[in-house]
Amino acid sequence: MEPHSLVIILLAVAVGSYLQALTGFALGIIVLAIAVLTHAASISIVATTITIVAVPGIAIALARHWRHIDRASFIQTLVGLIPGTLLGLALLAKMSKEHTALLQLSLGGLIVAGGIALFIKPQPLASRSGPISFALMGLLGGLMGGMFSIPGPPLIYHYYRQPVSLQTIRTSLLALSGAMALIRLLMQGLQGELNQDVLSLGTLSIPVAILASWLYVRFPPRLSDLNLRRGAFALFVAMGGFISLTALVPDALPPANASAVVSPHHSTPAP
Known part of the structure; x- marks a missing residue:
């Protein structure tokens, strides 16, 4: 990997990890988006790197706040999270080979939706949701x-309702992100996808x-929660919108780089 590309990815990891600790879900959005927009590395390598990075980063963030995890909802959500993650990995393998533009379009849409989920403030429910809803x-x-x-x-929206x-919501989302990362890492290791480049x-x-x-x-942000949400919303919508544009209009990017796809099965860095 070229030195400037390495610097870009490491900066993306730093920003994403900080926002992950703040919001509970931003690491993947930030690093994947920057990888697509800058072509600093192939998305296949970056996607698996996110999984590796997430575990220790989340562990540090949870070190002081793990007692805030809502254990009941965490276990109920995990019942659906495990099979869902396995199914997602299978779909990724299929779509990365046959529907690359659709895959990138889906990523762009998901990033935009993530920004919306961060910005809006859904009204809390009168009572907690049931186990089935958490599993779904x-x-x-x-x-x-x-x-x-x-x-x-x-x-994310379900938890915020x-x-x-708010501390319990964010900490629980962090814990679920960590669980998902461990599941992905285990499956990718069993499938031989943790190659030298990724590691x-x-x-x-x-x-x-x-x-x-x-x-x-140590140094939490001093900005108001509303301003943080507004900034993240604008950033996510801009990045997700442009990623979707590159999927719909490949000429929006240089031809050599327009085929970047989130896939753990090919590990050749983007030129």
């Missing part, structure tokens, strides 16, 4: 997470993610 949202979140390393707006504290980039990215997560714990 876990299934949908796992499906999107298996494909893109992003838990997915349906799961629960009548619990090297992941090894370099882990300390960056840990430092960024520690910085969030």
Whole structure:
């Protein structure tokens, strides 16, 4: 990998890890979006790197706040998250070979939806949702997470509607993101997808993610929650919209780079 490309990816990991600690779901969105927009590395390598990076970064963020995890909903969501993640990985393998433009369009749409989910403030329900609803949202979140390393707006929106504290919501989403990352990492390891390129980039990215997560714990942002949401919303919509545009209009990017696709099955870096 070229030095400037490595710097771009590591900066993306730093920003994504900091926002992940803040929101509970931003790491995959930020790193995948920047990879597509800058062509710093092939999306296949970056997608698996996200999985490697997520685990220690989330662990650092949860170190002081793990007691805020809503254990009941976490277990109920995990019931759907596990099979959903496996299904998402299978769909990714198929779509990356046969429907690359659709895959990139789906990623762009998911990033836009993630921004919307972060910005809106759904009214809390009068009472907690039942176990079946958490399992179903876990299934949908796992499906999107298996494909893109992003838990997915349906799961995020569902948690933000629960009548619990914001700290509990964010910490629970972080824990679910960590569980999804472990599942993906295990499956990719069993399938032989953790090649030298991925492991090297992941090894370099882990300390960056840990430092960024520690910085969030030590120096949380002083901006208001509303301003943070507005900024993230604008960023996600802009990135997701452009990624969708490149899928619909390939000429929006240089021809040599227009075929970038989220896939863990091919590990040749983008030129």
